[in-house]
Structures are given as C-alpha cells and as structure tokens.
Amino acid sequence: MEQLMRSLFLSMAQNRAANRWAKRYGLRLGAQRFVAGETIDDAIRVVRTLNQQGMTVTLDHLGEFVNDESEANEAADYCVRTLEAIHASGVDASLSLKMTQTGLDISRELCMSNMRRILDVAKKYGLLVTIDMEDFSHCQITLDILDELRKDYDNVGTVIQAYLYRSLEDVQRLGAEGVHLRIVKGAYKEPPEVAFPDKADVDANYIKLMEAQLLSKGFTAIATHDEKMIEHAKSFIAKHNIPKEKYEFQMLYGIRTNLQQQLVREGYPMRVYVPYGNDWYGYFMRRLAERPANVGFVLKGMFN
Numbered sequence: 001m002e003q004l005m006r007s008l009f010l011s012m013a014q015n016r017a018a019n020r021w022a023k024r025y026g027l028r029l030g031a032q033r034f035v036a037g038e039t040i041d042d043a044i045r046v047v048r049t050l051n052q053q054g055m056t057v058t059l060d061h062l063g064e065f066v067n068d069e070s071e072a073n074e075a076a077d078y079c080v081r082t083l084e085a086i087h088a089s090g091v092d093a094s095l096s097l098k099m100t101q102t103g104l105d106i107s108r109e110l111c112m113s114n115m116r117r118i119l120d121v122a123k124k125y126g127l128l129v130t131i132d133m134e135d136f137s138h139c140q141i142t143l144d145i146l147d148e149l150r151k152d153y154d155n156v157g158t159v160i161q162a163y164l165y166r167s168l169e170d171v172q173r174l175g176a177e178g179v180h181l182r183i184v185k186g187a188y189k190e191p192p193e194v195a196f197p198d199k200a201d202v203d204a205n206y207i208k209l210m211e212a213q214l215l216s217k218g219f220t221a222i223a224t225h226d227e228k229m230i231e232h233a234k235s236f237i238a239k240h241n242i243p244k245e246k247y248e249f250q251m252l253y254g255i256r257t258n259l260q261q262q263l264v265r266e267g268y269p270m271r272v273y274v275p276y277g278n279d280w281y282g283y284f285m286r287r288l289a290e291r292p293a294n295v296g297f298v299l300k301g302m303f304n
C-alpha cells in the first residue's frame with residue numbers, strides 16, 4: 001500500500017496541469033508546512049528565525065518544468081536575487097538549486113552559462129552553491145558539469161543518492177578530490193536496473209557512502225531524518241574524531257523539527273533546507289511520497 005501511495009505521489013509530482021493550478025492558487029493543501037513562503041522576504045524571515053535557533057540554512061527557490069531559454073534565464077535570475085538577499089540581509093545561508101531549472105534540458109551551454117552567472121555572484125559573496133541531484137537520467141550530466149565548473153569555482157558541491165548502485169564509486173572519486181557532498185537516500189522513482197528497490201539496501205548503502213565521505217578530503221552534509229542514520233553518524237564521528245568543520249547534519253524545513261533542535265542542543269552543526277517560491281507543487285508531492293501519513297496535512301489544508 002505504502003509503495004502504491006509513493007508511486008502515486010511521485011507521478012502526481014510530474015503532472016504539469018496540477019503544477020499550473022498550484023502556481024495560480026498559491027500555497028495550499030498544507031504545503032506551508034514544508035515551504036517557507038512565496039517571496040524572498042518570506043524566505044529571509046524564516047532563515048532569520050532558524051539562525052536565531054542556532055541553525056544555518058540552504059535556500060532553494062522552487063522551480064519545475066522549465067520549457068524555454070527565457071524561463072531558464074528567469075530561474076537563474078531568481079538564484080542570483082536569492083544570493084543577493086542572503087548577502088544584503090547578513091543571514092547565515094547558502095543556496096541549493098536544480099540544474100534543470102537553469103536550462104539543463106534545453107542545452108548544456110545554456111545551463112553552463114547560467115551556472116557561471118550564479119557561481120560568480122556566490123563567489124563574490126563567499127557563498128556555497130549545492131547542485132541538487134534530480135532523477136537518474138540527469139545524474140551523469142550533472143556530475144560532468146560539476147567537474148567542468150570545479151575547474152573555476154571551489155564554492156560548488158552536489159548531492160549523492162544512496163538508492164543508486166553507482167553512488168559508492170561516485171563518492172570515492174569525488175571525496176578523493178575534496179568535493180563538498182550532501183548524502184541523501186534519494187527522492188525519485190527509479191527502476192531496479194539503476195537503484196536498490198529495497199529500503200534496507202538503501203539504508204545500508206547510505207551508511208557506506210556517509211562513512212566514505214566523512215573519511216575523505218571533502219565536506220559531508222549528512223542529509224536525513226532517519227534517527228538510525230543519525231545515531232550511526234554520531235558514533236562514527238566520535239570514533240574517528242571528525243572535526244565540526246568537516247560535516248553537518250541537514251534536514252528539510254518542517255520535517256522532524258524537534259530532532260533538528262535536539263542536534264543543535266547537543267552541539268552538532270545543523271543546516272535546514274528551506275524551499276520558497278510559488279512553484280511548490282512538485283516539491284510538496286515528493287514530500288508526500290516519502291511519507292504518505294503527511295496526507296493528513298493535505299486533508300486539514302483542504303478543509304481550513
């Protein structure tokens with residue numbers, strides 16, 4: 001049943017008509033629980049509150065389905081504006097983005113030029129940009145573009161997904177090169193030819209990737225809400241004396257907030273991934289897919 005619900009929500013995330021509807025009608029259906037608001041001012045307000053609670057943030061201006069060059073340029077403009085707002089407000093935040101937003105599906109050249117435009121501004125302000133990892137069909141090209149960008153920028157990192165068979169090799173290569181990596185379980189619907197179908201195998205691989213990256217030259221963002229993964233990370237960090245400059249925990253805005261605060265109280269570095277913008281529908285559907293119990297929030301949202 002849970003698997004069925006997961007597939008249903010992941011298919012709904014791809015629905016363009018529903019996405020258009022959601023943009024027109026604003027944050028609804030309980031999405032406010034996971035999305036900081038529609039404007040940059042809303043987002044900065046949330047970042048400030050989280051900073052006051054001892055957490056850093058990575059801001060993501062939401063966007064799905066970029067169809068042409070002007071939409072890709074506009075999405076890149078939003079990333080630049082987000083970086084400028086972070087700098088101007090003095091909050092402690094970095095930026096996350098998806099390369100399909102900056103034109104990856106239109107042309108590699110367009111995506112590259114938008115990425116350079118964003119990274120130039122981030123570099124000027126000393127801010128990190130993390131390239132989110134999307135579905136498997138974008139994985140190799142994302143890593144290829146990252147390699148090219150790293151020749152000119154040291155303020156860019158990416159995400160590795162534990163559900164993919166290929167990921168241990170990717171972590172071993174990128175970690176040896178000192179790349180900043182966020183380790184996640186993976187949020188898309190992938191076939192068994194490329195990804196572990198069983199959760200137990202994904203969890204076991206998550207531990208392998210996290211340990212490999214923590215022992216590498218690169219920074220490790222341990223991005224999970226899973227207490228088993230977090231407890232394992234804590235013991236591994238203690239056993240190997242991994243300094244705080246080499247890692248942080250990351251969780252999504254609105255998910256396991258108590259656990260986020262507990263990690264801060266225990267003295268661990270904690271960063272919250274805060275999405276904002278009017279294109280919230282796909283992101284929201286992926287969060288529902290992870291935990292169909294969240295549908296309760298949708299029902300509440302519909303009746304409020």
Ligand SMILES: Cc1cc2nc3c(=O)[nH]c(=O)nc-3n(C[C@H](O)[C@H](O)[C@H](O)COP(=O)(O)OP(=O)(O)OC[C@H]3O[C@@H](n4cnc5c(N)ncnc54)[C@H](O)[C@@H]3O)c2cc1C
Nearest residue numbers: 132133184185186187223224225226250251252273287290
């Ligand atoms: C900071 C951050 C960035 C991410 N970036 C990417 C990315 O670039 N690409 C990508 O594919 N995926 C990304 N993800 C999503 C990730 O791949 C997983 O889908 C997501 O984190 C759920 O897996 P989990 O590790 O929390 O473990 P799970 O085993 O799925 O969950 C463990 C526990 O966490 C809680 N939980 C998990 N999800 C939810 C939810 N939606 N609502 C309420 N409770 C929940 C539940 O209590 C659950 O039992 C990111 C996740 C984080 C935290």
